[in-house]
Amino acid sequence: QKEVEQDPGPLSVPEGAIVSLNCTYSNSAFQYFMWYRQYSRKGPELLMYTYSSGNKEDGRFTAQVDKSSKYISLFIRDSQPSDSATYLCAMHLLSQGGSEKLVFGKGTKLTVNP
Amino acid sequence: SQTIHQWPATLVQPVGSPLSLECTVEGTSNPNLYWYRQAAGRGLQLLFYSVGIGQISSEVPQNLSASRPQDRQFILSSKKLLLSDSGFYLCAWSVAGIGTDTQYFGPGTRLTVL
Secondary structure, rough: OOOOEOOOEEEEEEEEOOEEEEEEOOOOHHHHOEEEEOOOOOEEEEEEOOOOEEEEEEEEEEEEEEOOOEEEEEEEEOHHHHHHHHEEEEEEEEEEOOOOEEEEEEEEEEEEEE | OOEEEEEEEEEEOOOOOOOOEEEEOOOOOOEEEEEEEOOOOOOOEEEEEEEEEOOEEEEEOOOOEEEEEEEEEEEEEOOOOOOHHHHEEEEEOOOOOOOOOOOOEOOOEEEHHH
């Protein structure tokens, strides 16, 4: 079982739709959870960051973490064509040796049609 | 504010040729630095990370190497490129310290090995 599973899509929705993007994980040692947005041929940019179970809202974006189910989600309300991108979930792992790393999902490609 | 630069933006190289990709960070001191490769359908693969000058950790054994000659400079190299080295190479930085591993990515270098 891979550490982080993310449905690659592609996902196509009409403008104004509510989008739900999800990742599951198997390692209970993950402490922090992030969502990155990556436009075509660009580097990923940090979108949301959270470290506890529950919801975190930022404008049209809501990040949800359920540590008991090992499941995280990103919701986009009133989706816009400019939201068309690949969305990557990432999880922070602190190893016993003190090293840190992020484990990424493979990304979900989203297209919002005008 | 902090900025991260990568060059070149695009590179086409023949098999067996050497490689040198450069990454520099501005506006911060003693950052953690990372090299990732992103191949189609395979997500982000961590190649190297560095917590200080001359300190390099390798995540995946391969024909690539990394060096950090200065605090905010990170270089990815190869003596002989393989076809399988083609991909999108991303440099990232994070603030040094346990539990602060939010990573910020550069614009990337698209490498094609022919």
